[in-house]
Amino acid sequence: MAGHFPEKAVHGGKVQELRRIFGHDFLDVSASMNPFVPQVGADFSCADLSMYPDDSYAELKESIARVFSRTTDEICLGNGSAELIRVYCHTVLSRGDTAQIDPPTFAEYGLSAELAGAAVLPGAMLGDRVPTVRFICNPNNPTGTLLPRKIMFAELDQCCAAGTQLFVDEAFMDLSCPEDSITDVRSENLFVMRSLTKSFAVPGIRFGFGFGPPDLIEKIETARTPWTINAFAEYYAKLAFVHYHELRDAAKRIAAEREWYYARLDELGLSYERSSVNYILIHLNRNAAAFTRAMIDKGILVRDCTSFGLPECIRVSVETRERNVRVLEAISACLH
Structure with missing residues (x-):
């Protein structure tokens, strides 16, 4: 190649x-x-493997919507957060675009942006270039640094003023300080990603979800692989959201x-x-x-x-x- x-x-x-x-x-x-995982009590024999999953995942999205006070058309799902990062980048980025990613942080942002054709640069090297997307992991991996909610508002304001999309990965937020989450914030420039992997210690399930404006969510849901959430993962996720407050x-x-x-x-x-x-x-x-x-x-x-x-x-x-x-x-x- x-x-x-x-x-x-x-x-x-x-x-x-x-x-x-x-x-x-x-x-x-x-x-x-x-x-210290909540006891979900999943009996996987109850998962129905005889049919394709509902590719709209309507019931599962309704469960998420109740927990986060969002509408179902603002919610997308993925086979783990890695799939959502990959699909988001292919949806938002094109060859010649720039992604701002400040190290050290999760490597999948840079890889997915590069695969979509974008140049990856830290903020210190942008110069006069305006990034198409700014990636922030909050809390950050691997440092554990948490940016308070007011700082995230300032980051979003800067992105909106520059015409930059802001991608925020909150995969660890539930194990940190949920009050600093911005999953409740609605903006045409904001996408926030979450995951059950870390919080419920189920990396084998592969389940991620995200929030954004309905037009972006529709594109992501179209671009992702059909039936990407298998019946076991869908069954477990529905139960997990019942215990989310724990x-x-x-x-x-x-x-x-x-x-x-x-x-x-x-x-x-x-x-x-x-x-x-x-x-x-x-x-x-x-x-x-x-x-x-x-x-x-x-x-x-x-x-x-x-x-x-x-x-x-x-x-x-x-x-x-x-x-x-x-x-x-x-x-x-x-x-x-």
Whole structure:
């Protein structure tokens, strides 16, 4: 194939092969799942596999609309947030457009924008160019930084004035500070994405959803693959939204455990980014790839942040106390 073709994005959660080697006790703290998941109680035998799903997903969208006080024509669905990012970029971006993406952040934005033909630049390198789309991950991955709601309003105002579309990824918002969400904001320049993956710890389900103006939502729903939400995912998602309010308790428990984690990192003499969510970016001041391999030998997978442009940092998820103790003991051993 002639010309440049972007490389596939690097992600965490690569634990299945390691468990085949080391056994099921191998601990994955690279993928940042909610350790305090609401009990949904899904009986998947109730999912009807004998028919195609309703490709409009009317009932599922009504469930989301009730939780977020939006109308169903403002809601789109995807096979995980990755599909929504990809479809959004192919819908909004064209060759010659520019996407503003400030690192370090989730790699799928840049890859999807490049696949759509756009140039990807951080804000500092835009010069006089006005980006077609500005991507913001809030809270950010991998730093855990949360931009308050008033700052997000200012970002949106700037985008509207410049004629730029604002894409906001709130995949971790439910485990952070939901009061700072802008899912309730309606603007022709705004698209906000959410996911069940992290908040309900169900990466195998593959379910993402987003909010935007009806004309954009119609285009995204047209562009996505038909029947992209399978019957199991649709069944689980409907139940999950009944329990959605319980995520507030999980966020409080994570915040308390995160403070305990900081104190242990201080004892180890490690610096870190103060996070708003269920993961912590740790500065090692040494090669992260080598440190990650040493942690694998201890039976634990951490997220090597080299792919984020942070070759001396790792990211670890905040887990239950027992698991956190195990991770910190392994970190201490690998430091010495």
